[in-house]
Amino acid sequence: MSFSLSHSWEVVRFLLSNLRWWMEEYHFDGFRFDAVTSMLYHHHGIGTSFSGNYSEYFGTHVDEDALVYLMLANHILHRLYPQCITVAEDVSGMPGLCRSIEEGGLGFDYRLTMAVPDKWIQALVGDKSLAFWLMDKEMYTNMSTLNAMTPVIDRGIQLHKLIRLLTHSLGGEGYLNFMGNEFGHPEWLDFPRKGNDESYYYARRQFNLVDSEHLRYRQLYAFDRDMNLTEDKYGWLAAGQAAVTTLNQADKVIVFERANLLFIFNFHPCNSYNDYRVAVEHAGKYPFTRDLKKASTS
Structure with a gap:
């Protein structure tokens, strides 16, 4: 999944409204965001070995539009539905993935590490x-x-x-x-x-x-x-x-x-x-x- 917030605001609105629809209609406990690694980076994590060096997580290869969308999704879900739990399926170990948005993180509650x-x-x-x-x-x-x-x-x-x-x-x-x-x-x-x-x-x-x-x-x-x-x-x-x-x-x-x-x-x-x-x-x-x-x- 890859998109630009500056050119695809309709897509972002659809994705965010979709999250709210599932919460309103089916009262979900939360969401597991699948394959988050493929969203976070322009290279989608393909052919990349993440060793923990900060240069692997910060740079032009990071999809900033995807970061903003994930922050918006977590902000809306936790603000409107405080009981909601969000889980990011990630193999890269992106720093701040589970830190609060106020602290500059992406706002997830848990990280499901698929690298193990x-x-x-x-x-x-x-x-x-x-x-x-x-x-x-x-x-x-x-x-x-x-x-x-x-x-x-x-x-x-x-x-x-x-x-x-x-x-x-x-x-x-x-x-x-x-x-x-x-x-x-x-x-x-x-x-x-x-x-x-x-x-x-x-x-x-x-x-x-x-x-x-x-x-x-x-x-x-x-x-x-x-x-x-x-x-x-x-x-x-x-x-x-x-x-x-x-x-x-x-x-x-x-x-x-x-x-x-x-x-x-x-x-x-x-x-x-x-x-x-x-x-x-x-x-x-x-x-x-x-x-x-x-x-x-x-």
Whole structure:
């Protein structure tokens, strides 16, 4: 989306009135502004790697007309509907995106950082779930506890847990699961279109899977539940930025500290380690928390 306020004021009025219509007619709780990155910059974020340098966010490549529109949209929504929540889907990390307009920000309440899921897979509409990428067709036949655990399912489930915990603890200040809570639903979400003969067959999420006691989806759910309860106890999402002390590509080990906790991840496919030396900020004994032990080994 790209436009100029000086030449397309009718478009701006239509967009703003459209926001108000949805609020007046359907009493929405708020809006998620999709693909905000493509609006903020003339290059639409294509072929650009955002490292955090201020020169990436301020300059002639920034679409000032789009900035003004987003500020107007947030100003109108929050002024007329104080209960309204606005969320910006952004991969760039534009400074001030969630600061108030009075402070020179764009006025959003929250930022949905889509750069994190793209670190694992290219999360596109109609794509397969992360669990399906890890376990593929075996999810249709080997997710029952009545069958012996296969190497693919065993490895896939453990990686699924590690990926979620690493993202949760290191990713930022909030955590949002994918639709259906992403407990490994084997079907991907595909809306009716010409390519699938307008079929509704895959336009669904199988929420019932987690309720089946003999399926291993319950293990994925148990881990997600305990992970969130553990965060409630220690509060790492509200803590400062994590300090990464070890990033060993050969050993596939990453170590970081956050919220007075020491996180140690081993992603090596076959190596486990004893007496592995890591740096810590404070000397002393570090007890092992058992909040996630049961869920991680089940």
